[in-house]
Amino acid sequence: MADQSALPDAMLALLTGPDVDELLAAALAPAGARLEQWTVRDVDHRPGRRTTVSYAVHVAWPGGVRAETFAATVTPGGTPAQEASTDRLVVTDGDHEIEVWRFPFDAELPALAAMCFEDSAIQTLRSLGIDAAGAHVDVLSYRPRKRAVIRVSRPGATWYVKVLRPAVGAEMRRRHELLTDAGLPVPVCLAARDDGLLVLSEVPGTPLGSALTVTGAAACDPMDLISMLDRLPAELLALPRRRPWAEYAQHYAGVIASTLPSEAARVHDVAAEIDVALSAYAGGTVEPTHGDFYEAQLMVDDGRITGLLDVDTAGPGRRVDDLACMLAHLSLLTILETGAARGAREALEWWTPVFDRRVDPRELRVRTAGVIVSLATGAFRSQEAGWERSTSDRLTLARLWLDAAGGLRIPV
Structure with missing residues (x-):
């Protein structure tokens, strides 16, 4: 039997392959415009469910050529759910429903x-x-x-x-x-x-990621990070609980396998090991959590936290997941070509032992590996140049954190 993870994904191919010319041209025709050229801008791929892609498009309008953003989404099924308009085309090939629209006319974001x-x-x-x-x-x-x-x-x-x-x-x-x-x-x-x-x-301060570039780990005391999380109100416990990033490792492994089949075996192995390791930590104390806690969500000034951003995912969870999210993002900064790499390494060396005293150190490393698997999809999603290499590098990083759980090392 063929390895399904190594087969091309039909929905992904439909929105990133040669059929895109026809889709975009058809979307432009009712408005009297002509497609000049396009490139993929962003990909949100959910195998078997729905794939959404946005495009940077050059459009020839009667008054001249203009840069535009278009997007398309495809789902299994044959009956369009939305009506077509001058800003949105809805078609079906019998197997898939395809909707194409021009930014900012997104039907799911009416405002x-x-x-x-x-x-x-x-x-x-x-x-x-x-x-x-x-x-x-x-x-x-x-x-x-x-x-x-x-x-x-x-x-x-x-x-x-x-x-x-x-x-x-x-x-x-x-x-x-x-x-x-x-x-x-x-x-x-x-x-x-x-x-x-x-x-x-607006909240005052400098993004923590930028501060790490300038002042290194001194940009924020790790105890202040923990204290910030411990101040989250108990009322958050009444909100719906979301699964943390690390527990979606198998899902993200499927995304990576469908976009980069050469890494299918490795990513599935890593995800399976994460799941097995996390099974030993089922349950645990439920606390108010941020849900997506990393350097871009924090503003600082002179070493003090002045802002906490993007609280979309705040609710009940485990403290270890918030701390693992922070370590995963810092770890990713160490392998990216940014000015924050040195500061991120310093932060990992200082902050990780402090986090170890707040939560189980082994679980912290396993969950950090799980978050990194989720982040490994980012290079393809944002269509970075050389995304294949970036994805592989992130999987290597996830493996290092998973292996570090045995000896409680800090892989920097």
Whole structure:
């Protein structure tokens, strides 16, 4: 029998192969535009479920050529769920449903389009009681079907607008309010709407990742990180519990195997070992957690934590998962060509022994390996140059952390 992990994934091939020319051209035709060229910008691949890809596209409009962002999603099944429009094409080949749309007209983010144009963004904020007259709009990030972050700024004032799926937006607002009431330095939710739009305040400080580049591990005391987590309010325990990154190792192994078949055997072996090792730690104390705790989520100033960001995943969990997430991201920084590599190594050497005193050291390393497996999909998702090598390097890093669990080493 053929090794299924080594076979090409039909949905992935459909949205990254030669069929993309026809899909994008068909999406542009109703608007009287012509496709000039395209490149893949971002890939969110979920084997057997749904694959979403965004593209950087050059489009010839009647008034000239313009750079645009398009996205497409494909799911098994033959009946389109959305109606087509001038900004969205919905087709089916009988086996798959394919939807193609032009940014910012994402059907799953209904609040997005209004926030991407200055006049409508200012008007939207005015309707929420916020005076942003004369403001400039910058789209900082866009994950198709999931979320976008938009900065709205004018001299003396800056707001960050998160656009989420409507159901997620309500949950997000509740988390911000719980954490603000508990005195945590999270952005204040200034306004929200039922369509998934949240307006957040700016928090002071420098991103911890940037501070590591300048001051090394002195950018933050590891005990302050633990204290920040220990201040998370007990009310978070009433929220739905999410599985931590490490417990999705098999899922991410499947993603990697489908995109890089040459690493299928290795990643499945690593994921299986992680699952076996974690089975010894079933249960454990449930505490309030951040859920995605790493250097990009923290703002610091002069060695002090001044901001805690992206609390989308805050809820009940295990402290060891928050600390493993931090170590995994730091470890990844050590192999990336960034200025933070030296500071990240210093932090790993100082912070890991401190974390070891708070949680089980062996479990911490196993879960760090699991988080790194999840991060190993990132190079392909963001279509980095040389993503194949980057993926392999990250799997090697995961293996080092898994092996380190035996002797409680720090693989730096």
